[in-house]
Amino acid sequence: MADIQIDIERCKGCGLCVLQCGHGCLKMSEDTNESGNTYAMINGSKDKCTGCGLCCQMCPDVAISICNEKTNTKKNKS
Amino acid sequence: MNFCRTESLIDTVTHYCPGCGHGIIHRLVAEVLDELGVREKTIATAPVGCAVLFYNYMKCDIIECAHGRSPAVATAIKRLLPENVVFTYQGDGDLAAIGMAETIHAANRGENITVIFVNNAIYGMTGGQMAPTTLLGQMSTTTEAGRGNNQEGPPIKVCELLSMLDGVTYLERVAVNDAKNVIKTKKAIRKGFLNQIEGRGFSMVEVLSMCPTDWKVSPLKAAEFVNIDMKSVFPLGVYKDEDGQ
Amino acid sequence: MSKVSKKVLLKGNEVMVEAALSAGCRFFAGYPITPQNEVPECMSRRMPEVGGVFVQAESEVAAINMIFGASATGTRCMTSSSSPGISLKQEGISYIAAGELPCVIANVQRGGPGLGNIRASQGDYFQAVKGGGHGDYKLIVLAPSTLPELYELTQNAFDYSDYYRNPVMILGDGILGQMAEPVELKEYKPIVTLPEKDWILDGCEGRDPRVIKTLYLYPSDSLAVHNAHLKKKYEQIASELELxxxxxxxxxxxxxxxxxxxxxxxxxxxxxxxxxxxxxxxxxxxxxxxxxxxxxxxxxxxxxxxxxxxxxxxxxxxxxxxxxxxxxxxxxxxxxxxxxxxxxxxxxxxxxxxxx
Incomplete structure (x- = not known):
C-alpha cells in the first residue's frame, strides 16, 4: 500500500506535483500554511495513490514522501 | 520503492523560490551520492549565485568559491585528493560567463571531476539580468526589449561548445521540467559521478531548470517554458560519451 | 635533496622553488610572466620529483583559485607571479584571506603601472601591504634582500602562513628573481609549533561536514563578527612578528x-x-x-x-x-x-x- 505524506509546512505551493499526478490524487489548498503559501493536499482519498512517486520526483522542496513497503525505511545508513 | 528524504540532503527548508529547479537538482545529487555511498568522501564546491548556500542543504564537505572559479578550485582538490569525489555545482552566469575560461580549461585538461551545470537562462540571485544562456527575445532586467535587440548575441550552448574538446569525457543535457525528465536527470548525474569514481575524466551534466521568479511567470508556466522554449534552443541529449555506454 | 648542506649557485626564482619544496610545499599553480618564469618552469620539473602537483593554470585568476582549493585540503601550496599577474590575483587573495587559508604568494615585481616593463621595481608596495583586494584584510609581507635570505624566508613563510592561517607574500623584484648567488640549501626546520589543521576538507568520514566559505549573510552581524576575529588575529600578528x-x-x-x-x-x-x-x-x-x-x-x-x-x-x-x-x-x-x-x-x- 502506498502511504503518501505531505509536509504542508514545507510546501511552497508551486503546484508542480499536482501537474505530475496522473491519478488526480493531489490538489492545491484553498487556505495557506504558516509561511503563507497555499499547499498541496490529498484530493479526496489516499486510495487513488498508486505510489508511483512522480510527485516526489517533481517536488523541489522534498515535501512529499511515499512509503510503499513495510519492510525497510532505512535505505540510508545513519 | 520508497520516496523519502535521502541522508545527504539536510532536513531543512531551502531559501529557493516556489517552483525553482535547484531544490530538485539538490535532491538528485544527494540521492546519487547516497546510492553510490560516497557522501563521506565527497568535496563539493558552492558557486556564487542562488546556489551559494548549497552547504546549508548538503551533508558533505563544501568549499564556497569565488564567482566562476569552481573548476579551478576543484582541479586542485581533485589532483591532491584523487581518492575523494569532487564535484562543482554551478549556475549559468558562474559557469558560462565569468567562469568560462575555468570551465573550458578544466574540461580540456580532462580533470576527473563532475560538473553539475544548472542552466536557467537568467541571473537569479541578482534579480533577473541577462545570462549567457538567456534565449533570443527573452526579457531580462538588462534586456528589457528581449535579448538580441542590442547586440547581445545568441545564447551560449555549453554542451555543444565543450563537445569540441578532446579532453572531455561526458556531456549530457537534461531538464527538470517534469517527472520523466527528472528521472533522466538523475541517471545522467549518476553517470557523471560514476565516470569520476571509475577514473574516466571530465563529466558535465547540464540541467535546464526553472526560474519562475525572474522569468516572471508561474511555476507551471516556467516548467512549460523549459519544455517548449528552452529545449528547442538547448536540445536534450548526450553530447559526448567517450566511454560509449 | 641530500641532507648534507651544500652551497649551490641558483637564480632567485629557483631558490624559492627549492625552499618551498624543502618546506613541504606540494602544490604549485602559476602562469607565465616575466621576470618570474623560472618559478613555474622549475616547479614543473621538481614538483613531480617530490610527489607534488604542478598545474600550469589557464590564467592568474585560475592559479590563485587553485591555491584556494589546494590550501583547503591542508596541503602546503604556493603560487608566484609578477606585478600585473598579482593584480589579477587580488580577488582570490581577498577570498583566501577571508577564508583564512594558508598559502605563499611570491611577487617578483616588475615596472608598472600597466604592462610597464620587465625591469625590477618596488611599485607594488601599497598593493602588498595595504590590501590590493577588496575588504579589510592583511597579508604577511616578507621582503628578502639576498638569496640566502630568500631561501630562509620562503621556508619560514610556510610556517607563518600555517601558524596564523593567513596568506604570506614574498615581495621580491626582478633583480632578486633573476640574479644568481651561492645558497646553502639548509634542511627545513619549523620555526614555530605548527597547529593541527582541524579545518581542512578531505571528506567528512567520521566527523561532521565542514564548510570553507567567505559569505556571511546570516545572522546580520555575522560578517562583523568575522571581521572582528580577523582584526584580532592581525593585531596578534603585529604584536608577534616584527622582522x-x-x-x-x-x-x-x-x-x-x-x-x-x-x-x-x-x-x-x-x-x-x-x-x-x-x-x-x-x-x-x-x-x-x-x-x-x-x-x-x-x-x-x-x-x-x-x-x-x-x-x-x-x-x-x-x-x-x-x-x-x-x-x-x-x-x-x-x-x-x-x-x-x-x-x-x-x-x-x-x-x-x-x-x-
Missing part, C-alpha cells in the same frame, strides 16, 4: 630606510659614506607588514633624519613617516618605472641630505 635588520645604526645621524634589493644596494652606499666620515646607518624592515614600528621610533629618537630609498615614486616612505610619527624629517630617493639605484647614486643623495 627587521639594523646596519651601523649605533651612532648614526642619518638612517636609510629601505627594504629588499634597495636595502642591499644602500648597504654599499653606507660603507662609502662611512669612509667619508658620515654617520649613516640602515634600518631594513624584513617584514613589510607588520612593520617594525618600534624600531623606527627608537631610531627616530636619536637620529637627525631618515632617507627612504625605494624603486618607486614613493610608497614605503608613507609608512616610514607614520612609523616615525613625523618626528624627524624623512627625505626621499626613488623613481618609478623600472629604475634601480647604484651605491654611488645613493651616496650622492646621502651627501646632499646629510649636510642640510
Amino acid at each position: 627587521f635588520e639594523e646596519y651601523k645604526t649605533e651612532d648614526c645621524e642619518l638612517v636609510i630606510a629601505a627594504y629588499g634589493m634597495t636595502a642591499r644596494i644602500a648597504k654599499a652606499a653606507i660603507r662609502l659614506a662611512r669612509d667619508k666620515g658620515m654617520k649613516v646607518g640602515l634600518l631594513r624592515p624584513i617584514s613589510l607588514w607588520p612593520l617594525a614600528n618600534s624600531a623606527f621610533m627608537r631610531l627616530a629618537e636619536t637620529a637627525k633624519k631618515f632617507l627612504v630609498v625605494e624603486m618607486s615614486n614613493g610608497q614605503f616612505i608613507e609608512d616610514v613617516r607614520l612609523a616615525t610619527e613625523c618626528s624627524v624629517p624623512v627625505e626621499f630617493f626613488g623613481y618609478g618605472g623600472g629604475w634601480y639605484p647604484t651605491p654611488e647614486n645613493i651616496l650622492e643623495r646621502i651627501e646632499k641630505v646629510y649636510t642640510l
Whole structure:
C-alpha cells in the first residue's frame, strides 16, 4: 500500500506535483500554511495513490514522501 | 520503492523560490551520492549565485568559491585528493560567463571531476539580468526589449561548445521540467559521478531548470517554458560519451 | 635533496622553488610572466620529483583559485607571479584571506603601472601591504634582500602562513628573481609549533561536514563578527612578528630606510659614506607588514633624519613617516618605472641630505 505524506509546512505551493499526478490524487489548498503559501493536499482519498512517486520526483522542496513497503525505511545508513 | 528524504540532503527548508529547479537538482545529487555511498568522501564546491548556500542543504564537505572559479578550485582538490569525489555545482552566469575560461580549461585538461551545470537562462540571485544562456527575445532586467535587440548575441550552448574538446569525457543535457525528465536527470548525474569514481575524466551534466521568479511567470508556466522554449534552443541529449555506454 | 648542506649557485626564482619544496610545499599553480618564469618552469620539473602537483593554470585568476582549493585540503601550496599577474590575483587573495587559508604568494615585481616593463621595481608596495583586494584584510609581507635570505624566508613563510592561517607574500623584484648567488640549501626546520589543521576538507568520514566559505549573510552581524576575529588575529600578528635588520645604526645621524634589493644596494652606499666620515646607518624592515614600528621610533629618537630609498615614486616612505610619527624629517630617493639605484647614486643623495 502506498502511504503518501505531505509536509504542508514545507510546501511552497508551486503546484508542480499536482501537474505530475496522473491519478488526480493531489490538489492545491484553498487556505495557506504558516509561511503563507497555499499547499498541496490529498484530493479526496489516499486510495487513488498508486505510489508511483512522480510527485516526489517533481517536488523541489522534498515535501512529499511515499512509503510503499513495510519492510525497510532505512535505505540510508545513519 | 520508497520516496523519502535521502541522508545527504539536510532536513531543512531551502531559501529557493516556489517552483525553482535547484531544490530538485539538490535532491538528485544527494540521492546519487547516497546510492553510490560516497557522501563521506565527497568535496563539493558552492558557486556564487542562488546556489551559494548549497552547504546549508548538503551533508558533505563544501568549499564556497569565488564567482566562476569552481573548476579551478576543484582541479586542485581533485589532483591532491584523487581518492575523494569532487564535484562543482554551478549556475549559468558562474559557469558560462565569468567562469568560462575555468570551465573550458578544466574540461580540456580532462580533470576527473563532475560538473553539475544548472542552466536557467537568467541571473537569479541578482534579480533577473541577462545570462549567457538567456534565449533570443527573452526579457531580462538588462534586456528589457528581449535579448538580441542590442547586440547581445545568441545564447551560449555549453554542451555543444565543450563537445569540441578532446579532453572531455561526458556531456549530457537534461531538464527538470517534469517527472520523466527528472528521472533522466538523475541517471545522467549518476553517470557523471560514476565516470569520476571509475577514473574516466571530465563529466558535465547540464540541467535546464526553472526560474519562475525572474522569468516572471508561474511555476507551471516556467516548467512549460523549459519544455517548449528552452529545449528547442538547448536540445536534450548526450553530447559526448567517450566511454560509449 | 641530500641532507648534507651544500652551497649551490641558483637564480632567485629557483631558490624559492627549492625552499618551498624543502618546506613541504606540494602544490604549485602559476602562469607565465616575466621576470618570474623560472618559478613555474622549475616547479614543473621538481614538483613531480617530490610527489607534488604542478598545474600550469589557464590564467592568474585560475592559479590563485587553485591555491584556494589546494590550501583547503591542508596541503602546503604556493603560487608566484609578477606585478600585473598579482593584480589579477587580488580577488582570490581577498577570498583566501577571508577564508583564512594558508598559502605563499611570491611577487617578483616588475615596472608598472600597466604592462610597464620587465625591469625590477618596488611599485607594488601599497598593493602588498595595504590590501590590493577588496575588504579589510592583511597579508604577511616578507621582503628578502639576498638569496640566502630568500631561501630562509620562503621556508619560514610556510610556517607563518600555517601558524596564523593567513596568506604570506614574498615581495621580491626582478633583480632578486633573476640574479644568481651561492645558497646553502639548509634542511627545513619549523620555526614555530605548527597547529593541527582541524579545518581542512578531505571528506567528512567520521566527523561532521565542514564548510570553507567567505559569505556571511546570516545572522546580520555575522560578517562583523568575522571581521572582528580577523582584526584580532592581525593585531596578534603585529604584536608577534616584527622582522627587521639594523646596519651601523649605533651612532648614526642619518638612517636609510629601505627594504629588499634597495636595502642591499644602500648597504654599499653606507660603507662609502662611512669612509667619508658620515654617520649613516640602515634600518631594513624584513617584514613589510607588520612593520617594525618600534624600531623606527627608537631610531627616530636619536637620529637627525631618515632617507627612504625605494624603486618607486614613493610608497614605503608613507609608512616610514607614520612609523616615525613625523618626528624627524624623512627625505626621499626613488623613481618609478623600472629604475634601480647604484651605491654611488645613493651616496650622492646621502651627501646632499646629510649636510642640510
